[in-house]
Amino acid sequence: MYKGLETFRAIVEYRAAQQPQERFIQFEQESLTYQEWNDNGNKAANAAQRLGLRKGDTFAVMLPNGPEFLSIWLGLAKLGVIEVPINTALKGDSLEYILNKAECKAIVVSSEWIERIIAWKDELIHLEHIIVVGENVAKTSHAFHWHSFDGLLKQEDSTLPVEADIQPDDPSVILFTSGTTGPSKGVVLSHRANFSVAKTACGLMNYGEDDRLFTVFPLFHVNARYTTVLVALLMDCDVVMHNRFSASRFWDICRRENITAFNFMGSMLTILMKQPERPDDAENPVKKAFGAPTPTEIYPDFQERFGIEISEVYGSTELGTVATNPAAMFRKGACGQIVSIYECEIHDEAGFPCPVGQSGEIVVRPKQPGIMFTEYYGNPEATVQSWQDLWFHTGDTGRMDEAGYLYFVDRKKDVIRRKGENISSYEVERVINDHPNIYESAIIGVPSELAEEEVLAVIVLKAGEELEHEELLDFCQKRMAHFAVPRYIRFVEKLPRNTSQRVEKYKLRNEGVTEDTWDRELVGYKVQRT
Structure with a gap:
């Protein structure tokens, strides 16, 4: 650099x-x-x-x-x-x-x-x-x-x-958020902020001029722009870029192009892991990958099967990277420790810091000028609202442990409130996605007849597989709290996604309980409180 x-x-x-x-x-x-x-x-x-x-x-x-x-x-x-x-x-x-x-x-x-x-x-x-x-x-x-x-x-x-x-602090780009939790906001980023994202990625991954980076993400997204293209410019290495992610062709492309590193997002690792095993899975030039989320249930098996090291990050369009969990010191379930250029705390609803181990909203502020977004373009109200008590409020819930590791719980919007209990859709999805017949899932909250919400699991099965509703709930009962076991199950051919591979849960919420949704209470299935 x-x-x-x-x-x-x-x-x-x-x-x-x-x-x-x-x-x-x-x-x-x-x-x-x-x-x-x-x-x-x-x-x-x-x-x-x-x-x-x-x-x-x-x-x-x-x-x-x-x-x-x-x-x-x-x-x-x-x-x-x-x-x-x-x-x-x-x-x-x-x-x-x-x-x-x-x-x-x-x-x-x-x-x-x-x-x-x-x-x-x-x-x-x-x-x-x-x-x-x-x-x-x-x-x-x-x-x-x-x-x-x-x-x-x-x-x-x-x-x-x-x-x-x-100049470095001039506005460079306006990236609109995906709008999965409300109206899309235009995030104004300077050149300095973009370079901050790239430099953090370079340090985390120890890239060098012999690396060749592969991305399947679009150039209208931070991932391809600033953790691939700008990284390669800084480190004097080159890039292979495709328009779409193909799980069946992914490793063949990496072999043909001599790829040494790639980034992942969403369910990309899970989808790759669910591809049929091949005897040459580990015979590829890829050495490392980073992204989020890293499914803890497949983390060691993925690395062993494909012969690569995986690092995890936590951040946002507004902030860039806030926490890193390097492969060499990976802590299972965590997003990692806070990077040196940011301060981070967990706050309760009243804005006070939470005790160690208690969940609350993740709030962040910079230690250096110009490293995060400047404003929401044409939206001063949203800009001011995001900065309360001199902290940027991420809209994510999380917790910290004694060693300063950050743990992501869920988007505040995606936390399901059922009979007085807070349920992380992220945690329920991790369990359900571990079922051998399931390709992927999305967990949402839908209105309850009594109060608060019920849990609805929207599920995509693997090609050619079948699964009884009761069998899935039996699987869930052994692996999660009784109050988190879904009441509703709906099988679909695919989940709605944006081009960043994030599930558009707002579309599923708008659909709610459909005619083809199965309800365990209607058939008398009982969840054991053990």
């Missing part, structure tokens, strides 16, 4: 000057050298400037992983225009909300998603320019200025310098 290179523009330009023909990234079909990337970034910056974009303006990007995304990301960073990456699954009022909330003046979008923009043309009050990647699209609306991405870049000189003063 190089001191003084603390903006995205600076680090890419440095690499391009030092090793212009070195390959930096390999997509599924295309690759990009440092020089190619920097040249395209210059063209994109000058094209945006020609369209009237200036430092501090906001610019939406709705693209799959590919060279175009990297080029526009770099171009906007060179110019000081604030990038607004958009989840490519969004449509309708969710898409309209982000474009208006972030006051985007322009958007670069894949041609396949143009109709999603046009459908809301009368409501998009700030949007002026639509830049299309892919097939030429007819100008179906006169409400905007239309451009071809390739056409714009062909008009620009890659050697023409971009005149803009970019």
